[in-house]
Amino acid sequence: VHLAESGGGSVQAGESLRLSCQASGYTFSRYRYCAGWFRQAPGKEREFVAAITATGTSTYSDSVKDRFRILQDNAKDITYLQMDNLNSDDTAIYYCASRTSEFGACASVSTSPRDFGAWGQGTQVTVSA
Numbered sequence: 001v002h003l004a005e006s007g008g009g010s011v012q013a014g015e016s017l018r019l020s021c022q023a024s025g026y027t028f029s030r031y032r033y034c035a036g037w038f039r040q041a042p043g044k045e046r047e048f049v050a051a052i053t054a055t056g057t058s059t060y061s062d063s064v065k066d067r068f069r070i071l072q073d074n075a076k077d078i079t080y081l082q083m084d085n086l087n088s089d090d091t092a093i094y095y096c097a098s099r100t101s102e103f104g105a106c107a108s109v110s111t112s113p114r115d116f117g118a119w120g121q122g123t124q125v126t127v128s129a
Helices: none
Strands: 002-006 009-012 017-024 033-040 047-052 058-060 068-073 078-083 092-100 123-128
Touching: 002 092, 017 033, 017 092, 017 123, 033 068, 033 078, 047 068, 047 078, 058 068, 078 092
Parallel strands: 009 123
Antiparallel strands: 002 017, 017 078, 033 047, 033 092, 047 058, 068 078, 092 123
């Protein structure tokens, strides 16, 4: 699976951004894959942001819950991350990732980057106070 992020940029605190992740090159049925977003700030480890299963179940980190939303457009193979009310702590490189189920639909949630086998190149999000 090849993943390509877009939509990053520089914004002021309180503003919104929408990141997109275009997927291509699926080997199996689209429903064998789950999607996730992670981020990495300078000097920090990569951390989980949000994930969605092929059946539509989503989960979020506590730091973004109620501000971010992960959306899946299966017809276009695009995963979005809608980010509202951004603050300076959200400044990071954002990566989308894909996880493949061994059997059947990808229906279980995972927040561990080790479970995701395909990664995009990342897109920078900078939030000024």
